[in-house]
Amino acid sequence: MTKNDLPGNGLSTKNTWSSRTLWGVAVGLLLVQFFPYLLLWDEAYIRIHDTLEGEWFWYTILVNSGKLFDYSRDTVIEQIMNGLPRRALHTGWSFIVLWIELFGTYWGYIFNNMLAHIAGFFSMFLLLDRHFLPGRKNLTIKLGVSLIFAWIPIFSIFGLTVTAQPLVLYSFLNLYQRRAQWWDFLILWLFPFYSTVVWVGIPILILGGIIFLYQLGERHHWNWKLFWALAGMTVLYFLVNYQLFELTFAPSGFVTHRVEYSYFYDRELSFVGSVLKTLEIFFISHFHAGTVLSLPILLAALLARLNIGRHTQAERVIWTIVAICVFYGFYTWIVYLFGEHFPMLVEYKFERVRIMLPFLWMLAFALALGQLRVKSPRVAGFFLAVQFIVTVASHDEFQHNLRQLAGVPKKPNFKEFVAEDLYHQIDAYIGRPKDSYRVIHLGMKPAASQYNGFYTLDALMAIYGLDYKHQFRKIMKQEIEKDEDIMVYYDEWGNWCYLLSSELGKESSAFLIGKDQDRVVEELNIDTRALLDMDGEYLFSAVRILNAEQIGLQFEKTFEHPDSYWKVHLYHVVGPPAMAPGDPTDKF
Amino acid sequence: MERNFSTIPFWQLTLTFLCFPPAGLIALFHLVSASVERQNGAEVAAKRRLVLVRKWMTTSIVIALIAFTLAALYFFSRAGEIIPSIETIY
Secondary structure, eight states, X not given: OOGXXXXXXXXXXXXXXXXXXXXXXXXXXXXXXXXXXXHHGGGOOOOIIIIIIIIHHHHHHHHHHTOTTOOOTTOEETTBTTTEEGGGSOOSOSHHHXXXXXXXXXXXXXXXXXXXXXXXXXXXXHHIIIIISOSSTTHHXXXXXXXXXXXXXXXXXXXXXXXXXXXHHHHHHHHHTTOOOHHHXXXXXXXXXXXXXXXXXXXXXXHHHHHHHHHHHHHOOOOHHHHHHHHHHHXXXXXXXXXXXXXXXXXXXXXXXXXXXXXXXXXXXXXXXXXXXXXXXXXXXXXXXXXOOOHHHHXXXXXXXXHHOSOOHHHHHHHHHHHHHHHHHTHHHHHHHXXXXXXXXXXXXXXXGGGGHHHHHHHHHHHHHHHHTTTOHHHHHHHHHHHHXXXXXXXXXXXXXXXXXXXXXXXXXXXXXXXXXXXXXXXXHHOSOGGGSEEXXXXXXXXXXHHTTOXXXXXXXXXXXXXXXXXXXXXXXXXXXXXXXXXXXXHHTOSXXXXXXXXXXXXXXXXXXXXXXXXXXXXXXXXXXXXXXXXXXXXXXXXXXXXXXXXXXXXXXXXXXXXXXXXXXXXXXXXXXXXXXXXXXXXX | OOOOXXXXXXXXXXXXXXXXXXXXXXXXXXXXXXXXXXXXXXXHHHHHHHHHHHHXXXXXXXXXXXXXXXXXXXXXXXXXXXXXXXXXXX
């Protein structure tokens, strides 16, 4: 037995830790990221970007609507945008829906988040242990890399989209090597129920297809098991996301606002810009996929190359990463050259393949460390420690929860964001059934109102009607024409169908104005007549509007609550003064 | 591909310079000395020098990674004011 074959961590032959100790440490460190939930209980911070402001509450609204599986063409969700087609929202066939049904909005999120991170740990470990670093020698590397992968700040609203990628590859490789078991089929066929077809479905199917074709080309032999596994996955992705495919390919009169997308609304067609974008995603990945600072991994790979003096497996993975980053960075050029003939390039955005970057980086890291281990065990351990520390530091939810615990928060926690008590006060003051009027917001996210059952005209939506977008635009036509930036933002993108103000701007912070900020808008030029035409009777504003009366808004009351992040100035929409019969004045 | 020993010190030196330039200078000194010693027939001393080049490379990597970790900690504690794509989260 050589010293490297000793059971245990495989990094050091002195004071070798037992496997059990290593597992204990790894699982312990894995669970540390969930301690803030235990300590803060129902007052933890949950990411707002795309989560509380959108995706997570869409699920909640769907569950509450009772129309989860009603995909008929006439079904609408009345609570959003005067009747958003049900088909524009997520599928009901998702584990996420199940968690929300079982545990509610908040605890459903916590449960799903924990599950996604824990799944990441075990899925990476299984892949490495079976296919890339088999045996006990590399236990520390396998546990360390799996731990880091499980700490990457993913968007768990996408389910296991990121964290189960290793598990999917594990099953693909089992099928490729003809040693698949029934659970490999189970893994591949359950994946569509817990991942998004938009983000990962297509790249994963392409990856599986490449493995299948490679084997066919290499051995001239059909791998039927792999074929059926892929066919099953494809069919299931289609069935699970039937409403989305139907809306996209057989819309039957529904025209999505996405047809007016301009890919270039926030992107420049410049070579330097594309290079910078490539470098940015290469060195820090992308927040939708999960932040990964790649410098230590690159160094480890370089060192491994020097150590063994020949090309390494890690290098191949890194070249794949480079290809994805270049594709992402230069996608603007692809759209510019071919977008007119292939609109799908704009509407689907194939550069979403970047979702695979965190997994590929971790795979490259494990392979590099595996090659480093033999000659430089301590260096390999050091690399693991560095990568773990920077990954923990990049975990935004964990960091914000630490700030909550330390009493120095930068963002509202869940309880403050949804502000149930505050909204009860507003509801009681208005004193009418919530479905008898519509509300709109200024300086705040409509998601909190939606959570509290209010019917909102404004919303963050990935798909909604083009007609509605045009109708909504009339409300703020004068206002957005003051500032080309926000006009382009709405006209050429428009997923944020929010009431925009030239004074507040279009940054995320413009819709997260808290009670301590006490901001005002001096001159808001909105068409309250158009607002009334859409049944918009109340404006919930996080800022005081100094010209409210001039534009037909009647201030009612300001609402505050100690548990609320918001201070809501309630305005009743009475219509512009020029609405008096026979009055020819029309300033709008 | 066979291990090409002659190129290894060059890459070690490059990596050392990239990670921590002062260590790169020291490694360069050892590399030049090793070359001189080899020409003078002091093969054992030259080999020792090459080991030192490797040690300085390791040192420079450790220094670079510590600096990187500290910078990352600082960066993420302030993120939101630096990189727009991350600002949306923070």
